[in-house]
Amino acid sequence: MPHTDSLIVTLVGGFVLAFVFGMLANRVKLSPLVGYLVAGVVVGPFTPGYVADTELAPQLAEVGVILLMFGVGLHFSPKDLMKVRHVALPGALVQIAAATALGWALGYFLLGLGHLEATLLGFSLSVASTVVLLRALEERKQVKSDIGKIAVGWLIVEDLVIVVALVMLPLIVLKEGQVFDPAVLAGSIGFTLLKVALFVLLMFVVGGKVLPWLLVRIAHTKSRELFTLGVLSIALGIAWLAYSVFGASFALGAFVAGLVLNGTPLGHNAAERSLPLRDAFAVLFFVSVGMLFDPSILVTKPWAVLGVVFIVIIGKSLAALAITTAFKLDRATSLTVAASLAQIGEFSFILAAISMQMGAMARETHDLILAAALLSISLNPFVFAIIDRLGARKPPEPPLEQPRASDAEAVAKMM
Numbered sequence: 001m002p003h004t005d006s007l008i009v010t011l012v013g014g015f016v017l018a019f020v021f022g023m024l025a026n027r028v029k030l031s032p033l034v035g036y037l038v039a040g041v042v043v044g045p046f047t048p049g050y051v052a053d054t055e056l057a058p059q060l061a062e063v064g065v066i067l068l069m070f071g072v073g074l075h076f077s078p079k080d081l082m083k084v085r086h087v088a089l090p091g092a093l094v095q096i097a098a099a100t101a102l103g104w105a106l107g108y109f110l111l112g113l114g115h116l117e118a119t120l121l122g123f124s125l126s127v128a129s130t131v132v133l134l135r136a137l138e139e140r141k142q143v144k145s146d147i148g149k150i151a152v153g154w155l156i157v158e159d160l161v162i163v164v165a166l167v168m169l170p171l172i173v174l175k176e177g178q179v180f181d182p183a184v185l186a187g188s189i190g191f192t193l194l195k196v197a198l199f200v201l202l203m204f205v206v207g208g209k210v211l212p213w214l215l216v217r218i219a220h221t222k223s224r225e226l227f228t229l230g231v232l233s234i235a236l237g238i239a240w241l242a243y244s245v246f247g248a249s250f251a252l253g254a255f256v257a258g259l260v261l262n263g264t265p266l267g268h269n270a271a272e273r274s275l276p277l278r279d280a281f282a283v284l285f286f287v288s289v290g291m292l293f294d295p296s297i298l299v300t301k302p303w304a305v306l307g308v309v310f311i312v313i314i315g316k317s318l319a320a321l322a323i324t325t326a327f328k329l330d331r332a333t334s335l336t337v338a339a340s341l342a343q344i345g346e347f348s349f350i351l352a353a354i355s356m357q358m359g360a361m362a363r364e365t366h367d368l369i370l371a372a373a374l375l376s377i378s379l380n381p382f383v384f385a386i387i388d389r390l391g392a393r394k395p396p397e398p399p400l401e402q403p404r405a406s407d408a409e410a411v412a413k414m415m
Helices: 003-027 032-042 056-075 078-083 085-110 115-124 130-139 146-172 182-219 224-244 250-262 267-291 302-326 331-340 346-357 363-389 409-414
Strands: none
Touching: 003 032, 003 056, 003 267, 032 267, 032 363, 056 224, 056 250, 056 267, 056 346, 078 085, 078 146, 085 115, 085 146, 085 302, 115 346, 115 363, 130 146, 130 331, 130 346, 130 363, 146 182, 146 250, 146 331, 146 346, 182 224, 182 250, 224 250, 224 267, 250 267, 267 346, 302 331, 302 363, 331 363, 346 363
């Protein structure tokens, strides 16, 4: 296609097909994410017909990653995490370790992968999707319940682990011809962590004062467009700062930016204003991921696909059940948390894509992860139906906290 119209054609094709397949997925009671991924497969290079710009789509997806991580930071609640830390923290860590070990065993012993690639496969299968989990809890009216608090807190810990992993991954992947040297690796990790710590400190000390002041000044203009543009500029600008100056990832910079704004008086309004943009670019992110998926792996390696799906749905669920039972949680809570985590999504895609770009993961392994995501997200409603028969469904609990009022009069007037 001509270079001058590749952007608009890619956007039109991505959004329209994502809408069509998202609606179809919703009609059959599946997550719209399945539809977005299928839309990407349709416009990808591995299926006949129209092929979207494979160079432009990943760049749009990168914006989607930035806004997704910005949203995670905006909704990160240290108070909620602290309330359930005795379960969520050890539970998430043990469950990640169990799923990673299962994935490593599958990759190393059955698929013939190297230790690093097999470990990355298992780690990618260990982290659940924020979007899918929240959607499932919202449908069951359990987001604000004790069950929802534990599941969301568990997921927050997983998200934090992934953020750290994205920082560390470039340091542990050896380039071609590079020899493993523990001293050099330790020095690189230490220097990188120092830069990341400096960035985080700078954001909380300086950004914690400058950003709230800046948002208030923008809010006083009473312009919704300027406020939305200001929030978007903060997210993208800080992500770029983290990447270009401190050597961190775009994702980490966006997450920290959201985290800083989360504790400000206008943090709630910033989350609301950035939501449409986050949703739009998140759709492009999932479409871009679908474009990378070669569906032929479902035919050429069916047993490998079944293996990774087994780890995601059965292995992770059993690990979560064992942990919640050990902490003496009731039956309904244990089953709901287990079902909520029996899927993988956006962070698995990010980790797999970066691993493949660095040469640490083959395309077939990447496709296995995407297949596991597609199938586990599609099967998640059926997992919840099964646990309801086992006694997971109980009357909705009252919210633990009352919703807070508008964060600032300036924005209230602006609305």
